[in-house]
Amino acid sequence: MTKLDPHASPSESILVVDDESSLRKLVARKLKRFGYNVIEAEDAPDAESTWAGCSSNVELLLTDLRMPNGKNGFELARELQKKRPNLKVVFMTGYSDDLLAKAHDFVEDVDYVCKPFGMDGLVDVIRQRLDSDGNRTVL
Secondary structure (H helix, E strand, O other): OOOOOOOOOOOOEEEEEOOOHHHHHHHHHHHHHOOOEEEEEOOHHHHHHHHHHHOOOEEEEEEEOOOOOOOOHHHHHHHHHHHOOOOEEEEEEOOOHHHHHHHHHOOOOOEOOEOOOOHHHHHHHHHHHHHOOOOOOEO
């Protein structure tokens, strides 16, 4: 049985964006077990529509890098951070370092973990990002 994170608070909401439904639901289920409020979206247009109704509550964007239907994860993060500069971001990706090096064109201070990742490791990265002072983007 998964322990609840003693630092998680019902006020901490995460917008999870991934077009791969099974992964998105698995991640959402794990985060909910740790006490986070989770809002799901399948791509950037869905995320932007969802954002319009809940942006004041979302503290962290957890998004896939490559998505169909328009914007990729970098572009989505940049758009949402324009609207809310203190939004924390974690990218989920299976891409190589070469592509990620180009991330600086979209967001600053990019670090990353790649798919496949362990759920406990992902939860740790999210917790660290939420506890950080800045809005440094993690990949």
